[in-house]
Amino acid sequence: MSAADVGPVIHVSGRLNAARYAKLLENHLLHHADTIVPEGEEVNFVHDHASHDAHVVEQFFENHPHIIESNWPRKYMDCNPFENLFGHVVLEWENGAKRNRTELVNHTNKIWDELRRRPQIFEILGGSMINRLRKVIAADGDMTSY
Numbered sequence: 001m002s003a004a005d006v007g008p009v010i011h012v013s014g015r016l017n018a019a020r021y022a023k024l025l026e027n028h029l030l031h032h033a034d035t036i037v038p039e040g041e042e043v044n045f046v047h048d049h050a051s052h053d054a055h056v057v058e059q060f061f062e063n064h065p066h067i068i069e070s071n072w073p074r075k076y077m078d079c080n081p082f083e084n085l086f087g088h089v090v091l092e093w094e095n096g097a098k099r100n101r102t103e104l105v106n107h108t109n110k111i112w113d114e115l116r117r118r119p120q121i122f123e124i125l126g127g128s129m130i131n132r133l134r135k136v137i138a139a140d141g142d143m144t145s146y
Contacts, residue, residue: 007028011105041066
């Protein structure tokens with residue numbers, strides 16, 4: 001996700017281990033970054049390091065020095081605008097709707113496509129980062145209203 005575009009939804013079956021995560025970055029992050037960032041400019045990449053501190057992931061960032069890995073807290077949702085964006089997908093899920101993988105994929109694709117047609121949402125979420133970080137600092141790292 002960037003202030004310019006959320007990018008495509010990439011559905012992953014099974015567990016997302018470090019090797020699969022690095023491959024996902026290689027196959028999808030690089031392509032998306034190339035479409036929104038002028039050649040030669042750095043890309044600041046935020047992820048929560050939850051299970052992605054393995055050597056193979058570190059190697060990806062070493063091999064692509066224009067992708068700058070931000071120092072981000074593990075699983076810290078208050079600062080992650082993506083969690084807010086994915087909240088739209090969850091809120092649009094109808095009560096009583098089928099709850100299986102196929103329906104989840106179809107629903108996610110539908111809502112994601114709708115969100116991508118509303119570029120102002122990315123600007124708002126991206127622009128909220130300064131306020132999010134200020135609130136975290138003011139709360140000494142504790143949870144905030146975000």
